[in-house]
Amino acid sequence: MNKRKKQRIAFAIFRLLSLVVVGILLWILGFIIYRGAGTISWEFLTSAPTDGMTGGGILPAIVGTLCLVAGSVLFAFPVGLMSGIYMNEYAGNGFVVKFIRVMTNNLGGIPSIVFGLFGMALFVNTFGFGDSIIAGSFTLGLLILPLIIRTTEEALKAIPQSFRSGSLALGASRFQTIVRVTLPMAFPNIVTGLILSIGRVSGETAPILFTVAAYFLPRLPHSIFDQVMALPYHLYVVATSGTDIEASRPIAYGTALTLIVIVLLMNLLAGLLRRYFGGKVKTD
Amino acid sequence: MQGLFALSGSVTSLAIILIIIFLFKEGLGLFRSSQIEKGYVLAVNVSNPVGALDSRQIKEIFDYAYTNWAEIGGKDAEIIPFRFEEIFSIYDETELGNDYELLPGKLGELIASEPNILAFLPERYAPKENADVRILPLRTISPRSFFGGIEWMPTATPAAQFGVFPLIMGTLWVSFFAILIALPLGLGVAIYLSELADERMRKLLKPAIELLAGIPSVVYGFFGLVVLVPLIQRALNLPVGETALAGSLILAIMALPTIITIAEDAMRATPKAMREASLALGATHWQTIYRVIVPYASSGIMAAVVLGIGRAIGETMAVLMVTGNAAVMPRSMFESVRTIPATIAAELGEAPSGGTHYQSLFLLGCILFLITMVVSISAEIISKQPINKGL
Amino acid sequence: MIETKHIDFYYGAFHALKDVSIRIEPHTVTAFIGPSGCGKSTFLRLFNRMNDLIDGVRLTGECIVDGVNIYNKSVQVDDLRKKVGMVFQKPNPFPKSIFENVAYGLRVNDVQNKAFITQRVEESLKSAALWEEVKDKLKKSAFELSGGQQQRLCIARALAVSPSILLMDEPASALDPISTSKIEELIHVLKQEYTIVIVTHNMQQAARVSDRTGFFMLGELVEYSDTKKMFLNPEKVETQNYITGRFG
Numbered sequence: 001m002n003k004r005k006k007q008r009i010a011f012a013i014f015r016l017l018s019l020v021v022v023g024i025l026l027w028i029l030g031f032i033i034y035r036g037a038g039t040i041s042w043e044f045l046t047s048a049p050t051d052g053m054t055g056g057g058i059l060p061a062i063v064g065t066l067c068l069v070a071g072s073v074l075f076a077f078p079v080g081l082m083s084g085i086y087m088n089e090y091a092g093n094g095f096v097v098k099f100i101r102v103m104t105n106n107l108g109g110i111p112s113i114v115f116g117l118f119g120m121a122l123f124v125n126t127f128g129f130g131d132s133i134i135a136g137s138f139t140l141g142l143l144i145l146p147l148i149i150r151t152t153e154e155a156l157k158a159i160p161q162s163f164r165s166g167s168l169a170l171g172a173s174r175f176q177t178i179v180r181v182t183l184p185m186a187f188p189n190i191v192t193g194l195i196l197s198i199g200r201v202s203g204e205t206a207p208i209l210f211t212v213a214a215y216f217l218p219r220l221p222h223s224i225f226d227q228v229m230a231l232p233y234h235l236y237v238v239a240t241s242g243t244d245i246e247a248s249r250p251i252a253y254g255t256a257l258t259l260i261v262i263v264l265l266m267n268l269l270a271g272l273l274r275r276y277f278g279g280k281v282k283t284d
Numbered sequence: 285m286q287g288l289f290a291l292s293g294s295v296t297s298l299a300i301i302l303i304i305i306f307l308f309k310e311g312l313g314l315f316r317s318s319q320i321e322k323g324y325v326l327a328v329n330v331s332n333p334v335g336a337l338d339s340r341q342i343k344e345i346f347d348y349a350y351t352n353w354a355e356i357g358g359k360d361a362e363i364i365p366f367r368f369e370e371i372f373s374i375y376d377e378t379e380l381g382n383d384y385e386l387l388p389g390k391l392g393e394l395i396a397s398e399p400n401i402l403a404f405l406p407e408r409y410a411p412k413e414n415a416d417v418r419i420l421p422l423r424t425i426s427p428r429s430f431f432g433g434i435e436w437m438p439t440a441t442p443a444a445q446f447g448v449f450p451l452i453m454g455t456l457w458v459s460f461f462a463i464l465i466a467l468p469l470g471l472g473v474a475i476y477l478s479e480l481a482d483e484r485m486r487k488l489l490k491p492a493i494e495l496l497a498g499i500p501s502v503v504y505g506f507f508g509l510v511v512l513v514p515l516i517q518r519a520l521n522l523p524v525g526e527t528a529l530a531g532s533l534i535l536a537i538m539a540l541p542t543i544i545t546i547a548e549d550a551m552r553a554t555p556k557a558m559r560e561a562s563l564a565l566g567a568t569h570w571q572t573i574y575r576v577i578v579p580y581a582s583s584g585i586m587a588a589v590v591l592g593i594g595r596a597i598g599e600t601m602a603v604l605m606v607t608g609n610a611a612v613m614p615r616s617m618f619e620s621v622r623t624i625p626a627t628i629a630a631e632l633g634e635a636p637s638g639g640t641h642y643q644s645l646f647l648l649g650c651i652l653f654l655i656t657m658v659v660s661i662s663a664e665i666i667s668k669q670p671i672n673k674g675l
Numbered sequence: 676m677i678e679t680k681h682i683d684f685y686y687g688a689f690h691a692l693k694d695v696s697i698r699i700e701p702h703t704v705t706a707f708i709g710p711s712g713c714g715k716s717t718f719l720r721l722f723n724r725m726n727d728l729i730d731g732v733r734l735t736g737e738c739i740v741d742g743v744n745i746y747n748k749s750v751q752v753d754d755l756r757k758k759v760g761m762v763f764q765k766p767n768p769f770p771k772s773i774f775e776n777v778a779y780g781l782r783v784n785d786v787q788n789k790a791f792i793t794q795r796v797e798e799s800l801k802s803a804a805l806w807e808e809v810k811d812k813l814k815k816s817a818f819e820l821s822g823g824q825q826q827r828l829c830i831a832r833a834l835a836v837s838p839s840i841l842l843m844d845e846p847a848s849a850l851d852p853i854s855t856s857k858i859e860e861l862i863h864v865l866k867q868e869y870t871i872v873i874v875t876h877n878m879q880q881a882a883r884v885s886d887r888t889g890f891f892m893l894g895e896l897v898e899y900s901d902t903k904k905m906f907l908n909p910e911k912v913e914t915q916n917y918i919t920g921r922f923g
Contacts, residue, residue, distance in 0.1 A: 001784060004751070007570035011480060017472030018489060025496050028507050061540075082292035090289055102664070103297040107597025109591075109660040110653060112501075113625040114303065116598055117632070117649040121306040124638065140301050149296065175285050196498070203500025206625070208599040212633055225538075230501040232601075239506045240605060249510075256503050264497045271491060557767035562827070564723060565780035566757035566836060575783065576769060 030262065036257025039250045045258070048218035053238055054247035058255055063220050064204050065134075065262075069211065071137025071224070072201050076145045077194060081203030083145075084190075089178055113206040115143050120210040134224040136212025140272025143207055144197035151193025155186035188277030192270045199266030203259055204231040209261030229258050303653065311647035313501035314430070316584040317640045318422050319441045324368075325410050329392075334358040336421045339429055342443040345402055353400065366394075366403040367442075384409060394416050404442040430647065436611040436622075438631065448646045450613045452651070454621035457614040458528050458603060459596035469536070470543030471585065473559040475540065477544070478551040479573055487667060497541035505605030508534040513606055523620055526608030531618040534602045538590040546591060549585020550667075551577055587667035594659030598652060600625035604633040625649050676701050677722060682736035690875055691717050691759060693894045695736075699887075704862060705880035706869045706902065708915070709891035710896070711818040715874045718891065719842050723759040724752050725845035740840070749850070751849065761842040765849045766825035768817035768832075773809050776817045776828055780836035795835050813898060825852025826874065830861065831901035832867075834869075838902065841865065859884050880916060882906050890914045 045055060050056035083100075091097045119139030129135040159182050167177040183190075205213075213233035221228045235255040238248045302465070312621060319339040320326065326342070328334060333355060337345075344350045346365045354360045373390065380387050395401055405641030411417050425446060433447020477489060508530055517525030517534075554577045562572040576652075608620025628645050636642035677699040685690035691878050691902075692714045699705050707715035720726045722753065723736050724745060731743050745755050757780070760761050777796040786792060800806040805827040809820070817828055826846060833841060843862075847855040862871060862884045875881050882902060889899040890913075898914045909915045 003568050003571060003753070010570045010573075014472045014476040014480060018476045018485075021473050021540060022489065025492050026403065028499065028504075030494075031507065031511060039421065050474070063432070065879070070580045079292045079295050082289045085293060086286075086293035088287055090344050091293065098482055100293050100297060103300050105664070106657060106660045107296045107300055109594060109598075109656050111600065111625055111656055113598070113600040113628050114307070114649050114653050114656075117628065117646060118303045118306055120632070121310060121646070122302060126306075137552060145296060145299070191414035195596075197499050203498075203502065205500070205502045207628055232500055235502050235506055237606070239509055252506060252510075256506050259500055259503055262497070263438055263500065266496055267491065267495055338903065417880050502870070555767075557763060557765060558769065560725065560728070560761075560763065561767045561769065561784070561832075562765075562779070563728070563753075564756055564761040565783060565832065566753045567779075567783035571783045580770060 014221050016163040032253065032256045032260050036253040036255075036260075039254030040257055043171055044254055048219075049216065049251070052243035052248075052253060053216065053245050055251075058231065058234060058251070058258065060218055061229040061231045061255065062258070063233040064212075064214075065232075067133050067221060067224075067228055068140055068208065068230055069198055069201050071133055072140035072144060073157055073194065073265075074197065075138060076148055076197070077140035078140075080145050080148030081190065083180060084156060085183075088153050088156040089174065089182065104146045104149050107142070108150070111206075112143060112154070112204055113209075115207040116210050117126050118142075118244050119207060124211055129225065131210070131212055131227045132225045133212055133221060136208045136228075136230075137224075139207045139211045140204060143204065144200055147197045147200065147207045148193055152186070152190050153187030155193070156182060158187050158189065181185060187272055192273050195270045195273070199263045199270075201259070202262045202266075203232050205230075205236055208233055230263075231255060235259065253254055289477045293487045306386040307646055307650045307653055309484055310643055313642060314425055314446065314643035314647050315427055317425055317643060320404070320422060321409050321444070322639070324442060325405055325407050325421070326442070327395055327401075327405055327410055328420055329401060330416055330418045331399045332418070333469055334360060335467060336422070336423050337422065339443040339445060340433065340435075341426060343437070343440060343445055345436075346404070346442060346507045364398055366401050368403075368405045368409070373654055389584050396504045397582075407657055428594075430644075432536070436627070438635070438644055444640055444669035446640070448624075448644075448648065448651070450611055451624050451648065452529075453621060454607075454611075454614050455623040457627075458531040458535060458607065458621060458623055459593055461484050461532035462530065462539055462596045463589060465532060465536035466539045466543055467589060470588070470592070471547055472542050473544045474551060474585075474588075475573060475578075479569070479577070493541050493544055494635045495535070498544075501538065501599060501601045502605075502629050504534050504538055505602035508602060508606035519592060520618060522609060524620065526606055526620055527612055527618050528607060529621070531607035531621065532605045532617065535596040535599055535605055538602060539595050541591045542595050543588045545590035547581070547585045550581035550588070553584065554580045583669040587663040590663045590666060591657055592664070594656055597623075597659070598625060598656055600629050604629050618628060624652050628652075676741060677872070678737075679721070680739070680741045682718070682721065682727070682738060684714075685733040687731045688707045688714050691894050693723075695896045696897060697899060698824065699870065699872060700720045700865055701870045702868075703886040704866045704884055705876045706871065706885035706888045707872070707891060708876070708878055708881050708888060709843075710899075710918075711876065713891040713918065714894040715889075715891045716844055717884040719844055719872060721847060722842055723760065723761055724838065727752065729812050743855065743913050757836050758838055759840045759842060760836065760838035761848045762826070762829050762833055763845065764845040766822055766829050768820075768825050768828055771817060772814050773817050773820070773828060774813040777800065780832060784836060796831075799835040800828075801830040802834050802859065802865065804864075805831055811865055821854070823850050823857060824856065826858060827852060827861065830858075830865075834865075841871045842874070843871065843874060853882075878906075890917065892917070 010260040022165050031099060045057060049056035087097050087100055119135060123129050123135035124131060125140050163181055164177055166210055167181045208230055212227060214227040214229050215237055217229050235252060238255060295433055317372060320342060322323040337356065341350065341356050350356055351363055352360065353363055375390060387409045388411045389450060389451060391409065395403055396416030413419050430446050430448055433445060434449050435445040435447040436451055462667035477486060512530050512533055516527060516530055558576050558580055559572055563574045601621050606628040607622065609622040609626055610620035613623045614621045627649050632645050635645055679697050682692055682695040695718060707719060709715045717726065722740065726732055734746060738746055740759065769779060772797055777799050778792050781792050781795055796921055797806065800809060805824060805866060808824060817825065820828060847858045865871060886900045887900045888905045890897045892913055898909060898911045906918060909918060
């Protein structure tokens with residue numbers, strides 16, 4: 001076989017493989033959208049589960065997931081932002097930054113179930129929060145911290161040094177320079193990272209299994225020390241251990257679709273932000 | 285102000301330290317725990333010369349797998365295992381007195397009368413050691429029985445079995461096949477993206493791959509459960525579809541984005557000069573790819589594989605939902621297996637806090653933690669390998 | 676023999692070469708000189724279609740190598756590149772052994788015969804005046820050689836596939852003076868067998884090694900004549916200015 005023919009065959013295979021990967025994605029999305037669309041309704045989204053989770057809706061799970069998103073972001077965003085600023089603007093390029101970067105990477109590589117174990121040991125038991133929104137939020141917050149730090153660092157790194165020098169030359173302090181010049185310019189990219197981490201938090205199950213998630217709790221939470229239901233855990237429960245798995249299938253499809261829609265929305269939003277601000281940051 | 289920034293910077297390091305402390309404190313507690321249920325003892329007749337038994341022997345005796353003391357280093361006589369509850373079929377409640385005050389005495393008599401007995405008794409009702417009764421010395425759970433044991437029965441009485449070997453093998457088994465499936469697929473897509481796709485195709489494919497990475501693992505698990513599992517069962521005519529194969533397939537899909545992204549970046553980083561040198565010698569684009577670009581990017585591709593394996597090993601929910609979770613040594617792709625993360629997720633809710641079961645699950649967490657540390661660090665080292673070694 | 680007729684070349688909207696026509700005779704050394712950005716490298720890279728790798732380029736006119744317009748659809752670009760070898764500005768050996776670097780071109784052209792490959796590798800290394808220095812360490816990494824040796828290795832690598840034309844894109848610009856003179860000596864010897872086209876920003880080098888010289892400026896071939904004539908008695912005032920250092 002001559003080399004040109006080999007090339008044609010090889011390239012045809014790569015095209016095919018790429019199609020396969022896109023096909024897998026479309027298969028998963030298509031399947032869940034197709035099966036879930038029938039379940040989704042205003043009522044499904046705004047009522048509590050009934051009849052042993054074979055009827056009703058998923059409102060408590062949606063509210064619970066929103067609480068967890070809010071809680072984890074409230075914790076992780078400021079910490080991650082400041083950490084990224086510290087690494088890029090203050091700490092130079094010495095051993096400390098390298099160490100923090102390695103630690104951050106390592107934290108990012110730890111499986112989510114280990115976060116669950118840790119959250120249970122520290123927040124639920126040692127701090128005595130019990131299974132609660134606050135324990136779950138801290139656990140999930142730690143999980144997305146590396147992502148937020150990394151995107152903050154990258155966003156700051158993309159700002160040319162000349163802007164900082166310009167501000168410093170006018171007599172602004174380092175802190176003023178960060179707040180007035182560097183951060184505003186880097187903000188769109190930082191927010192993109194934040195949005196992606198919201199997508200991640202909404203879908204994580206393993207870390208909340210033992211820190212917050214309730215099997216069945218139709219009322220809405222009153223305080224941060226309450227347990228809540230959450231969408232991903234609800235999907236797991238409904239799919240595997242409901243009282244009547246066949247009867248609760250539509251609920252499972254609807255929950256999966258809700259999760260997928262959240263992830264799609266977050267990715268879309270992040271993509272739009274990137275596109276909208278992408279040009280601006282460079283040319284400004 | 286700078287102090288506050290520095291403090292935030294230290295949070296991730298602090299988190300890792302705390303994770304290590306809490307995981308290992310709970311986990312290593314297992315090796316200080318007694319081999320049988322807390323608050324219980326094992327008693328034998330004084331005439332029985334047997335010494336301390338290991339957890340496996342105790343379990344096998346009460347499972348009637350060992351029936352003769354000679355099998356475990358004693359004299360040639362039949363073993364009579366005796367569980368505390370059996371006393372109530374011998375004596376009436378009234379015969380045992382108020383608050384069971386006569387119970388220790390009756391148990392003592394029983395042991396005295398039966399030279400070949402092995403009695404599993406609550407400490408508070410056990411007879412004192414005397415001329416007829418001897419309480420067996422107990423060991424703590426040994427690291428050897430944990431890492432080398434092949435039975436995972438964390439709630440068995442009298443001696444729970446914490447053999448983690450099948451779980452480790454199950455984890456590696458499922459992950460290994462996942463990468464075997466994902467690698468050719470991921471590498472092919474990475475080559476397509478970095479070498480063949482035009483800007484328009486890239487703009488379509490890149491978001492698709494990001495989306496693939498963004499789908500929650502529980503949704504993958506659910507998809508696997510309702511689509512792949514029945515498909516596998518029907519296609520291969522198996523009794524159940526929840527198999528290692530289902531786990532590997534789902535994990536392969538989940539590991540794809542990691543492999544594709546990192547491998548593509550590595551191939552894009554191949555210097556233009558290498559590419560031009562090859563093409564200028566009359567090599568085709570494909571020859572240039574497999575003879576120059578892929579070898580040049582090989583350390584990056586290796587790092588992609590290692591991180592992909594790391595992702596697969598740590599994945600919990602999807603595997604939990606599709607592999608069937610039988611804690612046995614994996615023998616084929618078409619049987620049920622159980623991984624470490626799935627074990628933690630499935631059992632921690634039922635394990636009483638502070639007990640041996642609870643501790644053993646934390647120890648599993650430690651193993652997982654160590655594996656992922658090794659993965660992160662080796663990926664780091666591999667991707668920094670100098671190129672010119674690849675001869 | 677190379678001949679171009681009315682070549683115009685564009686990078687997107689940028690007009691990089693303007694109506695360039697030239698004739699290059701076999702077994703000569705032709706040098707292209709000119710200020711940077713003048714299009715001399717772009718022009719050289721037309722002869723083995725290296726510019727094809729860049730997106731958004733456009734070409735009109737004809738480029739004829741051995742009687743065939745190489746931009747015809749029927750021309751296979753890998754066959755063309757086998758016939759028209761190239762040496763680049765910076766030495767770019769593959770991260771492979773010295774032997775495998777030279778054998779690469781044979782292997783990708785489906786040569787299987789081991790004895791033949793070994794023989795060609797030796798011949799090529801000898802032609803590139805590198806054999807004596809590397810014959811005992813052919814299995815060693817090419818990266819262990821010095822910069823000058825690496826560049827001669829790249830020349831050997833190009834010679835191994837038996838091209839008839841050798842393009843050299845500033846082959847000595849990254850090298851020290853001693854390595855440079857070795858390369859220049861080599862060019863003298865190689866021209867017995869090959870047609871050599873060399874791009875250089877070093878006028879002395881052009882004067883030393885070439886038979887004919889073309890002077891480019893702003894995408895135009897300003898002057899093209901015998902090297903001696905060009906350097907002693909240029910026709911155009913721009914050439915005069917450039918050669919005497921009043922420009923560029």
